[in-house]
Amino acid sequence: xxxxxxxxxxxxxxxxxxxxxxxxxxxxxxxxxxxxxxxxxxxxxxxxxxxxxxxxxxxxxxxxxxxxxxxxxxxxxxxxxxxxxxxxxxxxxxxxxxxxxxxxxxxxxxxxxxxxxxxxxxxxxxxxxxxxxxxxxxxxxxxxxxxxxxxxxxxxxxxxxxxxxxxxxxxxxxxxxxxxxxxxxxxxxxxxxxxxxxxxxxxxxxxxxxxxxxxxxxxxxxxxxxxxxxxxxxxxxxxxxxxxxxxxxxxxxxxxxxxxxxxxxxxxxxxxxxxxxxxxxxxxxxxxxxxxxxxxxxxx
Amino acid sequence: xxxxxxxxxxxxxxxxxxxxxxxxxxxxxxxxxxxxxxxxxxxxxxxxxxxxxxxxxxxxxxxxxxxxxxxxxxxxxxxxxxxxxxxxxxxxxxxxxxxxxxxxxxxxxxxxxxxxxxxxxxxxxxxxxxxxxxxxxxxxxxxxxxxxxxxxxxxxxxxxxxxxxxxxxxxxxxxxxxxxxxxxxxxxxxxxxxxxxxxxxxxxxxxxxxxxxxxxxxxxxxxxxxxxxxxxxxxxxxxxxxxxxxxxxxxxxxxxxxxxxxxxxxxxxxxxxxxxxxxxxxxxxxxxxxxxxxxxxxxxxxxxxxxxxxxxxxxxxxxxxxxxxxxxxxxxxxxxxxxxxxxxxxxxxxxxxxxxxxxxxxxxxxxxxxxxxxxxxxxxxxxxxxxx
Numbered sequence: 001x002x003x004x005x006x007x008x009x010x011x012x013x014x015x016x017x018x019x020x021x022x023x024x025x026x027x028x029x030x031x032x033x034x035x036x037x038x039x040x041x042x043x044x045x046x047x048x049x050x051x052x053x054x055x056x057x058x059x060x061x062x063x064x065x066x067x068x069x070x071x072x073x074x075x076x077x078x079x080x081x082x083x084x085x086x087x088x089x090x091x092x093x094x095x096x097x098x099x100x101x102x103x104x105x106x107x108x109x110x111x112x113x114x115x116x117x118x119x120x121x122x123x124x125x126x127x128x129x130x131x132x133x134x135x136x137x138x139x140x141x142x143x144x145x146x147x148x149x150x151x152x153x154x155x156x157x158x159x160x161x162x163x164x165x166x167x168x169x170x171x172x173x174x175x176x177x178x179x180x181x182x183x184x185x186x187x188x189x190x191x192x193x194x195x196x197x198x199x200x201x202x203x204x205x206x207x208x209x210x211x212x213x214x215x216x217x218x219x220x221x222x223x224x225x226x227x228x229x230x231x232x233x234x235x236x237x238x239x240x241x242x243x244x245x246x247x248x249x250x251x252x253x254x255x256x257x258x259x260x261x262x263x264x265x266x267x268x269x270x271x272x273x274x275x276x277x278x279x280x281x282x283x284x285x286x287x288x289x290x291x292x293x294x295x296x297x298x299x300x
Numbered sequence: 301x302x303x304x305x306x307x308x309x310x311x312x313x314x315x316x317x318x319x320x321x322x323x324x325x326x327x328x329x330x331x332x333x334x335x336x337x338x339x340x341x342x343x344x345x346x347x348x349x350x351x352x353x354x355x356x357x358x359x360x361x362x363x364x365x366x367x368x369x370x371x372x373x374x375x376x377x378x379x380x381x382x383x384x385x386x387x388x389x390x391x392x393x394x395x396x397x398x399x400x401x402x403x404x405x406x407x408x409x410x411x412x413x414x415x416x417x418x419x420x421x422x423x424x425x426x427x428x429x430x431x432x433x434x435x436x437x438x439x440x441x442x443x444x445x446x447x448x449x450x451x452x453x454x455x456x457x458x459x460x461x462x463x464x465x466x467x468x469x470x471x472x473x474x475x476x477x478x479x480x481x482x483x484x485x486x487x488x489x490x491x492x493x494x495x496x497x498x499x500x501x502x503x504x505x506x507x508x509x510x511x512x513x514x515x516x517x518x519x520x521x522x523x524x525x526x527x528x529x530x531x532x533x534x535x536x537x538x539x540x541x542x543x544x545x546x547x548x549x550x551x552x553x554x555x556x557x558x559x560x561x562x563x564x565x566x567x568x569x570x571x572x573x574x575x576x577x578x579x580x581x582x583x584x585x586x587x588x589x590x591x592x593x594x595x596x597x598x599x600x601x602x603x604x605x606x607x608x609x610x611x612x613x614x615x616x617x618x619x620x621x622x623x624x625x626x627x628x629x630x631x632x633x634x635x636x637x638x639x640x641x642x643x644x645x646x647x648x649x650x651x652x653x654x655x656x657x658x659x660x661x662x663x664x665x666x667x668x669x670x671x672x673x674x675x676x677x678x679x680x681x682x683x684x685x686x687x688x
Binding site for chain 2: 075076099100101102103106107109110111125137138139140141144145148158159160161162163165166169170173186188189191213215216218219220223242243244245246248285286287
């Protein structure tokens with residue numbers, strides 16, 4: 001089993017005629033994803049890689065029921081596209097769009113919460129359930145996804161889209177497969193944090209452990225640690241925090257969205273300390289992760 | 301980006317918020333004239349994009365035009381937390397009966413906008429015990445008036461001052477939403493001896509991702525825009541290279557003083573590589589984040605920019621297992637850059653580790669020039685450890 005998406009998930013792509021979206025649509029289909037429709041206002045009636053394109057989400061969903069929508073539109077249209085999907089009953093949005101204004105992100109998440117829908121992103125590369133489906137563009141071509149990702153029992157949650165593939169590849173190289181990998185997005189405010197996904201993974205009997213890739217900034221890891229301490233989840237969590245060097249270089253702001261350290265709040269050292277204290281296993285090096293996962297699985 | 305105090309105040313004043321009478325000055329003589337024009341006691345405030353100016357000595361009081369000129373001559377040219385003071389704001393000094401804190405920002409945990417209020421203004425909000433926190437929706441054009449009234453009431457304000465404060469709080473919330481602020485802090489908000497409220501200081505951080513729809517704000521804040529674009533020649537050249545070609549990202553180059561040039565990406569992998577480099581005791585010459593699918597030209601120019609720093613004697617090229625970046629194009633760009641500098645790729649490149657799309661073509665090229673490369677079976681840290 002998987003979380004969020006599997007081989008049966010019917011996917012809509014908003015902004016499907018964009019260069020990037022057209023490419024990942026073709027590659028996702030080649031990987032096995034069921035992309036049933038696309039939307040680009042003004043392009044209704046054409047097909048892209050065999051996928052019918054509509055002018056509105058309303059028209060798309062009345063012809064093809066969908067379970068999830070990938071939003072790949074320019075930042076100035078992203079809030080509207082998300083609201084359109086929500087208004088038409090889509091319950092899972094994967095927002096690939098980067099650089100959405102904060103106000104729009106918050107308004108989108110507020111609207112989604114009212115509609116009882118889940119948002120992954122913004123600024124995500126998407127979700128991969130290896131061997132079953134991909135929602136979004138993580139991992140590149142179908143061939144590249146098959147090489148880096150393999151089916152199995154470890155969930156991967158990453159604040160960096162690129163490093164999700166790196167971590168999945170590391171596990172695959174070590175013979176450890178993945179249940180579902182989620183690029184949660186690099187922005188300071190995202191729809192699904194590790195804390196939101198933990199209960200979803202907990203409910204999946206086929207996920208046996210979670211590997212998390214973290215970065216400086218925000219309070220997501222601190223909140224996760226508090227929740228782990230309190231609720232003692234079934235799943236072992238193996239975390240890696242990149243950007244420890246930022247602690248030694250106070251005042252320098254690093255560009256990767258979300259990785260902004262101010263004072264000690266959100267600093268990697270503070271995150272590592274509270275996570276270790278809560279029982280989360282923190283790897284010092286990426287290459288320690290496969291062994292730490294194996295040990296954690298043996299202790300189950 | 302941070303909008304400095306006087307430009308933020310101009311924006312708020314245009315929206316009807318009560319801002320004390322003030323004038324800017326770039327010289328002591330201008331400061332004297334400004335103080336004379338304003339009349340009475342004034343405050344002289346350094347205009348730099350940092351907080352905590354009072355503590356750092358960036359705010360001074362003057363009881364005459366001569367004192368204002370003297371204060372300005374101390375402040376102008378002063379280094380205030382890394383910024384040289386180029387401009388001061390001369391403002392009428394208020395008679396303070398009550399000081400409050402009113403601010404708006406985003407609460408990442410609640411994923412919502414947040415109105416912050418405190419009856420203790422004038423000092424750092426972090427050190428204040430009781431802070432009122434009210435979440436509000438950004439879905440509407442402004443802050444609901446009743447939320448502003450509730451906030452004013454929670455501060456214990458009554459009567460005529462209550463009505464005026466409620467409207468001030470509403471205007472702060474409206475401005476926060478309308479101007480795409482990440483943080484809009486009015487601290488202190490002052491009640492004077494005529495029962496009038498004033499916004500005595502403002503801290504305004506603008507959302508860089510909303511610049512496309514805040515063009516007039518940027519145009520009316522040229523001083524802040526210039527400060528935000530203040531970069532070194534090295535950083536400027538990096539931005540030029542990035543903007544000359546829309547393909548791929550040559551993100552944020554930050555120079556350090558080590559000898560190992562880093563051509564690294566994407567964001568998470570850059571952070572991981574920097575950790576590995578410092579853990580191994582190596583000295584980085586720069587930080588950088590390449591991403592997307594950059595052209596050969598872009599990589600070539602970046603390679604040259606990094607290697608042309610006099611202290612740099614070798615280069616490390618590392619990315620995570622890539623999906624969209626073409627390994628062969630990066631390899632071609634790096635080698636071309638090194639050859640154009642008349643150097644030997646096999647000695648300059650200590651390690652090349654970019655596994656992913658078009659890697660076979662890339663490896664063929666690296667083989668041809670005798671460059672040491674690593675595949676996906678080695679993690680980023682293992683590659684760095686192998687070159688120590």
